[in-house]
Amino acid sequence: MIGSIVWVGIAHMLTSALTSAARETRRYAQAEREAAAWQAAQDAHLFEGRMRLAHTNRLAAPMLRRIADRGGALTAAQQAECRMLEAAIRDEIRGRMLLTDAVRFEVQRARARGMTVTLLDEGGIDDLDEATRNRVLSRLADAVAGSSADRIIVRTAAEASPVAVTVVGLRESVGAAADTDEAEVELWLEIPREF
Template sequence: MNGQDIRDLLSMKSTAAYAVAVFFVLACAVCATATLDGVSSVWPEYAAVLVFTGAVAVLLGAAGDPLSVRATALLTVSGPVAAAFVFAVLPVPLTGSLQTWPLGMSVVIYTFMCVRGRTLAAWLGLALTMSVAIGWAVVTGQGFLYGLSFSAINIAPLLMATFFAFTIRPLAAAIFELRRQSTVRIASQAAAAAVLEERDARLASLDALARPLLQRIADGPDPTDEEILACRLLEAELRDTLRARGLVKPDLILAARSARARGVEVMMLDDRTPDALDDDARDRIVAAASSALDAAEAGAVTVRLLPPGRTVAATILLDDLGDGTQRVEYDEAGHIRR
């Protein structure tokens, strides 16, 4: 489940999950405190509690699915390390069955390791934890079978957790895939809606601008020179909206219209879309282009946004038919390049 985290599905990031983790740590502390009768030293019992506290913190906090190698290694050794602390100070014989509490607590960690995709490591951890218990029984003269008898009962919960993991993880993969498909579908619908909205806006604008002139041409008589000029200016503005979408700003549109009305040839090109410039940089370039158009009395002015990845973000080419051609370049910040 690349890019997914089964903790989301199991609510392992919720307040309830952290509350259960705190309860687990308190249960470990209670077990350690209640089983101090006959132990040769007290501190190893609470050292085991700290080991399990760290393990549950790693289990809840480690991201990714399956668990990372580092997190897996730490969780795997938590059981045998905690068991080693406790069994090293236990009396012989035991004064109570609860004194082997690290065996049961370690199974809780290994159960969630199975769910987090590390089933083999969980079984390895249980085997090592059982080995500590069996080794203690053998060294203290109580026999291999005695150690096996009270440690083997923890195989059953882990076996159930293994079957549960084999069931839930494929379902989790299917749920994550459905979630991904739903996200893609919603994004596609939003994009389609945006396209339709843009189309409707352009149609409304075109209708408002072009319909009166078209209706005038259709109704006759022949258009006047002023109306022909208005048609040419409108055609140029519509062309700008198609060829220079990144430059279409009210101030620049007005400046271009006035310059064209004075006989200046104006061309605007946007070769950068869809990688738009920063708003501040574009505003600077638009302001500079508007000023250049306002100052032009004849000739041609070409304003162009260049493709991304170049040292020059935009150019303004001025040809006044008298003093020659002048080219002004702008960087990504919208400032003139010297």
């Protein structure tokens, strides 16, 4: 009788120990999966950063060489070209997924017409498939091309929103003092995720 009670006690302790070990194993496996996912995200971020840096280098290196060769003395046209290049580099950094060849072309044309264009990608269209994103960005390129605003601001919407991209075009108010921030809305466009 005493032997049976001892064996039941030992069996109960072994069962508890195995249950605890299984729980710890699941916890460590989950932690390992999270660590692997974090490492993959960091590697992807690093790779994307290197790609963007290489692209920026390809864009900026010729102009930087010209500036160095001339000792910083640039003509007005060269200064304007530098400003356009700096804006294009900023687009590559802040505009990320908003850029296609058509959008780049229309944004550059708008800037050449004297507009200020700001592209802000906050990750709102990262989840769109390529065909949908191309349709959205095609509408964006058309909107920029058709606008006569002085300033255009393009921003991705939140992922949960039915809107993918919001485009706002502002025109300086006629007769407003030069130091005021008053502007009229010339363009307000919300490009939906699905259409």
